[in-house]
Amino acid sequence: MKPLSRKETQAFVPRMPFNQHLGIRVTRVHQDGITIECPLRPELMNGAGVLHGGVTATMADVAVGLALQRHFGRMTPITTVELKVNFFRPVPDGKIVARSHLLRVGSRVMAGRVDLFDAHKRLVGAALVTYILVGRSNP
């Protein structure tokens, strides 16, 4: 099966209210993942005037989740088992960019890593995210 195009992958976003609310957009698709970005705006900031780490964590989660949806070629019932993210630099303005690489797509467990960048292409964080296929029985 051919992986979805950028447009087809982007088409998932309006069905994901929090992603839509944050303003996340799919900007590129790659052989092993996708790139998404989110423009900064005042209500996404923390008390220090830089992007809130919760938004960065969300970007990591979404970059792997959407790459998996794209890989499966349709809205597939997956759920995040766990995520881990390191923050290297504050992001004061512009946008946050997340590039995911799927590392493992098993029959039940899937995992990807994510590089996070600011508008100047500086690495601002890195993440590992684990998903599971949700079957009829509860995971």
Next chain:
Amino acid sequence: MKPLSRKETQAFVPRMPFNQHLGIRVTRVHQDGITIECPLRPELMNGAGVLHGGVTATMADVAVGLALQRHFGRMTPITTVELKVNFFRPVPDGKIVARSHLLRVGSRVMAGRVDLFDAHKRLVGAALVTYILVGRSNP
């Protein structure tokens, strides 16, 4: 120094735009941490109609960060080094509650663990979050 009261800790939130935007509130303070909650609303959900994992990760980050601010007794320049969160159950409605326990408050590195609950007091996730004190030099 006496740790801050619930009201004094809550007073930090309006200075933190994303926390304020999500609707996070400090509901209790404890000897070793705090409890915060966030009511669910449509724009915080994911494509499966349950709370987005990014909001859950944000709650973990904030529960430790605010517990540290409370511990220091004033708005202190700290930043999240990394966070890790496990998701055990979907949260379809009501609210998400995060109870932090500070595990280590060193002179530079601080860490806490967080239990995450739904409105029915079921454990829906768990997290470990690491902070660092931001000095004059860059961390």
Next chain:
Amino acid sequence: MKPLSRKETQAFVPRMPFNQHLGIRVTRVHQDGITIECPLRPELMNGAGVLHGGVTATMADVAVGLALQRHFGRMTPITTVELKVNFFRPVPDGKIVARSHLLRVGSRVMAGRVDLFDAHKRLVGAALVTYILVGRSNP
């Protein structure tokens, strides 16, 4: 089914070569997990003369894995999906103790948290560990 006793849980260890090699022993069983310990010896140390973090990470993995074996009441085919561990203090001598709490035992995914202590009962680390049941198909 009644969870296994300390002796019955300890009986798994000789079948696990690395655990046996490190000298890990089950010292207590609890309603929600187990306590294991490992005496320090010269070859478990790092270049700074304190316990190597790899041993601490191993203790976290084992404390959850053995608690799950105990929970299932027999040697069950489970495997670690991922582990995350924070290190709070060096452990220069005595022993390392790991107390696991099972947080989630689903039909496929299982997770526990671990508190790590030194011989003086000081908290030296904390961990979250995720396991999966290994079925006929590959995870």
Next chain:
Amino acid sequence: MKPLSRKETQAFVPRMPFNQHLGIRVTRVHQDGITIECPLRPELMNGAGVLHGGVTATMADVAVGLALQRHFGRMTPITTVELKVNFFRPVPDGKIVARSHLLRVGSRVMAGRVDLFDAHKRLVGAALVTYILVGRSNP
């Protein structure tokens, strides 16, 4: 300052008892990290007859730690703050290989990611590891 050669980096290992005990060797140095490997032997296995996850976690920790020592050009007082590792496939024989990439070397906090391979160059795991410089004051 010129980063150390493979031989100079390897020279740290005999001063690190647990690494020496496991049989870890530095096999390559790269612009942004190092490659280490450890031959499998019976006492490193778990109850399922494959490499124990604790050894894999140790490899991740060491691959970043030694890359940092190499970067600093001398035995520098650093300590692991936390590590997180995903396991994708069992490693039944041969060796385990860890390739680290330093992602952030700040004045206090340092982080790297690690790809873990088996003898057939299959990706068997991935990790993120955070270190801190240990100064005169306690971290």
